[in-house]
Amino acid sequence: MVIVLGAWEYGVRTGVINAFLFGSPSGTWHFLVKGTVDGSIFHDMYITSEETALGFLLGNALGATLGLALWYSPFLEKLFTPFILALGSIPIIALAPLVIVWAGTGLASKVLMSTLSVVVVALLAAFDGARSADPLEINLLYSMGARKWQVFRLVVVPSSLTYIFSGLKLAVGFALIGAIIGEFISSSEGLGHAIFIAGNLYNIPKVFASLLATIAIALAFVYVVGRLERLLMPWRKLSS
Amino acid sequence: MVAESQRVVKIEIRNVSMVFGDDTDQPTLVLDDVSLQVRDGEFVTVVGPSGCGKSTLLNLLSGLIAPTSGHLFLDGKEVVGASKNYGYMLQRDLLLDWRTIQSNVTLGLEVRGMPKQEARALAQKYLKFYGLDGYEHKYPSELSGGMRQRAALARTMILNPNILLLDEPFVALDFQTKLVLESELAKSVAAGRRSVLFITHDVEEAVSLSDRVLVMSKRPGRIKAVHEIHLECDRTDPVSARNAPGFGDYVTTIWKQLEIQTSALDMEILKSLNLAEDIAS
Ligand SMILES: Nc1ncnc2c1ncn2[C@@H]1O[C@H](COP(=O)(O)OP(=O)(O)O)[C@@H](O)[C@H]1O
Ligand SMILES: [Mg+2]
Numbered sequence: 001m002v003i004v005l006g007a008w009e010y011g012v013r014t015g016v017i018n019a020f021l022f023g024s025p026s027g028t029w030h031f032l033v034k035g036t037v038d039g040s041i042f043h044d045m046y047i048t049s050e051e052t053a054l055g056f057l058l059g060n061a062l063g064a065t066l067g068l069a070l071w072y073s074p075f076l077e078k079l080f081t082p083f084i085l086a087l088g089s090i091p092i093i094a095l096a097p098l099v100i101v102w103a104g105t106g107l108a109s110k111v112l113m114s115t116l117s118v119v120v121v122a123l124l125a126a127f128d129g130a131r132s133a134d135p136l137e138i139n140l141l142y143s144m145g146a147r148k149w150q151v152f153r154l155v156v157v158p159s160s161l162t163y164i165f166s167g168l169k170l171a172v173g174f175a176l177i178g179a180i181i182g183e184f185i186s187s188s189e190g191l192g193h194a195i196f197i198a199g200n201l202y203n204i205p206k207v208f209a210s211l212l213a214t215i216a217i218a219l220a221f222v223y224v225v226g227r228l229e230r231l232l233m234p235w236r237k238l239s240s
Numbered sequence: 241m242v243a244e245s246q247r248v249v250k251i252e253i254r255n256v257s258m259v260f261g262d263d264t265d266q267p268t269l270v271l272d273d274v275s276l277q278v279r280d281g282e283f284v285t286v287v288g289p290s291g292c293g294k295s296t297l298l299n300l301l302s303g304l305i306a307p308t309s310g311h312l313f314l315d316g317k318e319v320v321g322a323s324k325n326y327g328y329m330l331q332r333d334l335l336l337d338w339r340t341i342q343s344n345v346t347l348g349l350e351v352r353g354m355p356k357q358e359a360r361a362l363a364q365k366y367l368k369f370y371g372l373d374g375y376e377h378k379y380p381s382e383l384s385g386g387m388r389q390r391a392a393l394a395r396t397m398i399l400n401p402n403i404l405l406l407d408e409p410f411v412a413l414d415f416q417t418k419l420v421l422e423s424e425l426a427k428s429v430a431a432g433r434r435s436v437l438f439i440t441h442d443v444e445e446a447v448s449l450s451d452r453v454l455v456m457s458k459r460p461g462r463i464k465a466v467h468e469i470h471l472e473c474d475r476t477d478p479v480s481a482r483n484a485p486g487f488g489d490y491v492t493t494i495w496k497q498l499e500i501q502t503s504a505l506d507m508e509i510l511k512s513l514n515l516a517e518d519i520a521s
Contacts, residue, residue, distance in 0.1 A: 139304050140334045142322035144348035144399060154347070158338045235338050235379040 027205030028212070035209060040194075045213050047190040048179055051107060052217065055114020056175035062115070063122025063171075064164055070123075071130030071156055072148075088120040092178055096185045110182035110190070117178030118171045125167025129160025162236075165229045172221040176214065191217075249316070250403055250435035251278035251301065256310030258296055270296050272460040273310070278435045280402075285438040285446040288456030289498060294439045296461075298407045301437070302328060314403060327401030327434075329409040333392035335380035341391050342367065342376035348399040366394040370424065386417035393421060397428045404429070404436040411442070419478050422449060426476040443498070447471075447490045448481035455497045465497050 035041025070077040095116055103109035133156045141151045183192025191210050198206035230237065258271040270293040278284045288294050299305050301312055303323040312319040314326060328334075335344045342363050343350075349359040367373050370390045380388055389409065396404070406425075410418040426449055429436055440446050446453045447469055455465040473484035481487060 134334075135304065136330065136332065137334050137336065139302055139322065140328055141347075141351065142324060143302060143326055143328035143405075144351045145324045146351045150351055154351070155336065158336065161338070233338065235381060 028208040031206045031209035032212065035213075041209065041213055044189060044191045044194050044210070045217060048176075048183070048192065048214070049217050049220075051110035051114055051179040051182065051190065052175045052221070054107075054111040055178055056118060056171060056221070058111065059115040059118025059175060059178075060122040060168060060171055063119040063124075063167075064126040066119075067123040067126025067128075068130050068152075068157060068160065070127050071133075072152055084120060084123060087116075088124070092117040092174075093181050096181055099182070100186050105186040110179045110187070113182035114175045114178035117174045117181075121171050121174055122164075122167050125163045125170070126160055129163025129167075130156050132163060133159035161233055165225070165233070168225045168229075169222060172218055172225065175221075176218055180214070247279040247281065249277050249313070250280050250282075251284075251405075251437050252276070252311075252313040253297065253301070254311045254313070256297075256300060256307045256312060258293065258300065258305075259308045262308065269460040271307075272462050274456075274461060274463055275310075276437075276454060276463060278437050280435055281433050282452065283429060283436045283438065283450045284452045284454065285440060285450040286454045286456060287440055287443055287446045287494060287498065288461060289458045290441060292456045292458050293461035294441075294456065295407050298330075298405050298437070298439055301405055302326075325401070326403040326405055327396040327399065329392055329396050329404070329406045331408045331411050333380070333385075333388045335388055335391055335395075337380055340377050340379055341372060341383065344380065344391055345395045345398055347395060352399075362398060363394075366398045367391075370394045386413050386421070389413060389417075389421060390424075393424060393428075400432055402432065402434050404434055404438075406436065407439045408441070410445070411440070418445075422478040423476055425449070426478070430476055443491050443494045444482060445478075447487060447494065448478045449475070453490070453494060455494055465494075467494065 032041065035044075066080070070080060092113065096113060099109050099112050099116070103112045137155050137159070138151050141155055146154070179190070180192035180195070183190040184196050187193045191214050194210045195207050195214075198204075198210065253274055253276045256271055256274050257269070260268045260270055274293075274297065276284070276286070286294055286297065296305070300307050301314060301319060301323065303319050303321050314323050335341075336347070339347065342360065345363040345366060346354075346356075346359040349362065350356075354362075364373070364376070367376055370393055372387065372390055372394065375383060375387065375391075380391070383391065389412075392409070409425075410421050413421065422445060428434070438446070438449060448471075450469050453467045453469060454463050455467070456462065457464045467490060469490060471481055471484040471486060473480045475481055
């Protein structure tokens, strides 16, 4: 996602150089100001943020829970691994038509797209994290008389936090992609909708203005995740 | 005093052999028919060259791995899967990075369901005893190796274990810190009635702390000699033990038994055994 963002940003810069073909900063600025004044850009940002936030939360909650559960039960691991790999290898856009059929064209379908696009990343991160738990630390807990669920709570979950948080940072991008693809396919509002319409009308400056708004959302999410990480893992800043 | 032979056996290894990689084309016999017993209240140490299978013995007792053949018992119960209810200390302190020193020390109490307030109050006593007051709210990454190992000792002793499995817990520490922690271990062991299986390759440490020292051969590890240690001194003071009459004789004898195994090996290995200086002199 960082690379994609970087490429977009590079595209914006290229636009500055080739103002005629790729839109101009003043044109982009114009649309930013216009959108700000009439509030449309905030409205689209709000819509997309809401979809992204819900998809992000649902996808990560589901993914992390499943990923950790796979550690807890080797049976679940055997059962689910093939499905997870299969789901992970489907391009998210290929699911869009199904999602629209099942969840309609409103908020739910965008949230579902976003959730689906996040869940596998979150699951794999949590599962890798759980497996990264030190077997000797686990043994130490058993030496104290711990039961499996205590080992899980006191060692496995905390050990996996680092992995879960790198997953969360990746998931910001995936959640946005899911929501915006959902809006591309079918919607009447949101940044994805704005980009899609403007793109079809060759209104490049408006595309860029909406892209900037999208990037702003991504940055805000990454910032919140970073704050949360420092809050939940206060020991981390000491060891680095 | 109860005659030694009548005391209950707390730790037992019975005819244990261990082969690593037996499904590969190069299986390695690491332990060859090892048997040992630690009776109630005994401090038994196993010394042996690096790679002879000392840590493997402990991993077997803790249930981390299963033996190729033979049986292991802790507190009379055969070891099947992860063992429970024993004190466990390794070269690595195994402090949990995400818990403060205090909550690392209360870890076992939390596992056993002691109320938080009570656990903290108890931890405070142990932290004080092990010279860690003022560090209770620090994270492990903020402490030196010696301090961390003290915290690990506090975490172990707060559960008042009657069986201790210790694998070179002090090997990474400087000499001074090591003597201090040896003494603290000896005091804790003397204060409670604990049965200890201690692993080390430091012969002086072994002789100063133990009732009995078992010498292992190089791989495949076998018990090649047993020494009952009798020293007329305060055994909780590692310095006085080192100065006691007879200490040097034990050390020399055991070194020789190790030396036979190591004389053919190069200086690198001797260094890793801390023997280089003694052999050079
Ligand atoms: N899990 C394992 N798999 C394969 N080989 C192992 C394993 N654990 C230990 N070994 C081998 O067993 C031998 C003894 O190891 P260890 O018990 O750690 O020795 P020590 O503690 O005496 O130095 C070494 O050669 C080591 O490489
Ligand atoms: Mg070892």
